[in-house]
Amino acid sequence: MKTYYNPEDLKKFGKIGEFQKPLADKFFDYYGEVFKEGALTAREKSLIALAVAHAIQCPYCIDAYTVDTMEKGCDEEQMMEAVHVAAAIRGGASLVHSTQMMNKVKELSM
Amino acid sequence: MKSLKAQNHPLSNSQYEIDLLESPDFGVSFVQKLEETNLFPLKPVQIETMQINMGKMCNQVCKHCHVDAGPDRKEIMTRDIMEQCLAVIENNHIKSLDLTGGAPEMNPEFRWFVSNIRSISPDINIIVRCNLTIILANPKYRDLPEFFKANQVEVVSSLPYFSAAKTDSQRGDGVFEKSIQALRMLNDIGYGMENSDLILNLVYNPSGAFLPAAQAGLEAEFKKKLKSNFNINFNSLFTITNVPISRFLEYLIRSENYEGYMEKLIESYNPTAAANVMCRTTISVGWDGYLYDCDFNQMLDLKVETPQSQHISDWNHSALKNRNIVVNQHCFGCTAGAGSSCGGATA
Numbered sequence: 001m002k003t004y005y006n007p008e009d010l011k012k013f014g015k016i017g018e019f020q021k022p023l024a025d026k027f028f029d030y031y032g033e034v035f036k037e038g039a040l041t042a043r044e045k046s047l048i049a050l051a052v053a054h055a056i057q058c059p060y061c062i063d064a065y066t067v068d069t070m071e072k073g074c075d076e077e078q079m080m081e082a083v084h085v086a087a088a089i090r091g092g093a094s095l096v097h098s099t100q101m102m103n104k105v106k107e108l109s110m
Numbered sequence: 111m112k113s114l115k116a117q118n119h120p121l122s123n124s125q126y127e128i129d130l131l132e133s134p135d136f137g138v139s140f141v142q143k144l145e146e147t148n149l150f151p152l153k154p155v156q157i158e159t160m161q162i163n164m165g166k167m168c169n170q171v172c173k174h175c176h177v178d179a180g181p182d183r184k185e186i187m188t189r190d191i192m193e194q195c196l197a198v199i200e201n202n203h204i205k206s207l208d209l210t211g212g213a214p215e216m217n218p219e220f221r222w223f224v225s226n227i228r229s230i231s232p233d234i235n236i237i238v239r240c241n242l243t244i245i246l247a248n249p250k251y252r253d254l255p256e257f258f259k260a261n262q263v264e265v266v267s268s269l270p271y272f273s274a275a276k277t278d279s280q281r282g283d284g285v286f287e288k289s290i291q292a293l294r295m296l297n298d299i300g301y302g303m304e305n306s307d308l309i310l311n312l313v314y315n316p317s318g319a320f321l322p323a324a325q326a327g328l329e330a331e332f333k334k335k336l337k338s339n340f341n342i343n344f345n346s347l348f349t350i351t352n353v354p355i356s357r358f359l360e361y362l363i364r365s366e367n368y369e370g371y372m373e374k375l376i377e378s379y380n381p382t383a384a385a386n387v388m389c390r391t392t393i394s395v396g397w398d399g400y401l402y403d404c405d406f407n408q409m410l411d412l413k414v415e416t417p418q419s420q421h422i423s424d425w426n427h428s429a430l431k432n433r434n435i436v437v438n439q440h441c442f443g444c445t446a447g448a449g450s451s452c453g454g455a456t457a
Contacts, residue, residue: 041327042324042327043323043327043331067320070316070318070320071316071320071321071322071323072323072324072327073314073322073323073324073327073328073331075271075273075275075276076275077273
């Protein structure tokens with residue numbers, strides 16, 4: 001069955017330079033730097049990436065950062081808490097807009 | 111759970127395992143990788159460590175065990191073989207003696223052997239790979255911490271995680287709780303404590319088909335969690351990659367992770383880790399006295415390539431030091447990422 005998302009395509013990510021090498025090189029250099037140990041640990045960055053992967057709902061990123069967080073020594077509880085952070089921000093982002101709805105309701109109501 | 115051998119599982123046959131490891135085409139062999147990085151043939155640097163497998167008998171049946179150890183395994187080293195090991199230790203410059211199993215303490219001659227090693231070689235580093243639960247398995251083992259202390263033994267123990275769920279899923283129900291009790295007993299007599307010379311190291315290996323975390327960061331995490339949650343102290347954490355043989359190989363195949371895991375190991379090949387593999391400084395002795403390049407080769411029955419020195423009774427230091435180390439596809443387990451050895455990361 002053909003689908004838009006194929007897990008095998010994740011392995012081809014490094015080959016996007018085939019169509020535009022200079023930009024791909026710049027992106028992967030930047031990407032590598034971002035995930036190095038810094039003010040945040042590589043482990044903390046991986047958990048952030050896992051949360052963002054769920055927020056943007058990228059199947060490739062979810063696969064990649066599930067493996068990466070496991071390889072950084074995170075357990076299921078920590079990984080699920082990271083996803084709940086994404087869920088809370090996404091849910092909160094919807095709910096905070098309700099203030100606009102409430103403003104409009106109050107503007108139009110007697 | 112029974113051992114693969116007791117189940118008559120095909121993977122309990124070492125030739126079957128080797129055939130299986132060699133059969134899929136991953137595009138590159140371990141030998142080719144060594145050649146590309148100027149390490150083939152792989153040669154010893156020197157023989158510093160003798161790792162002795164005292165037998166396959168164990169009180170646990172861990173899901174990833176490369177020895178396929180368990181209570182149903184009866185192969186154990188005899189005093190006769192131990193005496194031959196003692197003669198080699200006495201007459202050669204072995205710096206470290208690493209006793210493993212199974213549970214080495216279940217060998218009835220274990221205490222005799224350790225005491226004799228210490229008496230003939232007061233300065234040698236004796237390591238016992240203790241699974242912790244053995245200390246609580248039977249009243250006759252309760253004084254093992256005192257025995258270790260009396261013989262200045264370094265204790266190395268597996269603890270896959272600082273939580274019960276992950277530890278028990280790999281090592282069996284109730285193992286985590288018993289391991290914590292045993293660690294407290296070791297701490298109580300000075301093991302792993304600050305300003306103590308009694309060394310207690312822990313081993314982490316992944317509970318599944320993925321590579322271990324960076325050793326330093328995970329050690330810090332283990333120290334923090336074990337101290338705050340259980341008031342446990344230890345010296346160092348060794349991260350070890352699961353090598354695709356025996357029960358871990360069975361798991362990989364059954365869970366359809368075999369190809370993905372091998373691809374991961376191969377793409378993570380690290381030449382620095384390859385240059386530092388432990389087989390370059392180690393000789394592994396089987397329960398029956400045969401010699402191997404490492405404990406993994408031992409389980410695959412890949413004996414050292416020195417026809418004149420294949421058994422402890424025929425120890426030829428010069429021949430062994432100049433041998434070609436036997437390698438195969440499972441060796442990618444020791445060269446992936448930060449590398450892996452019985453002493454943890456190597457790169």
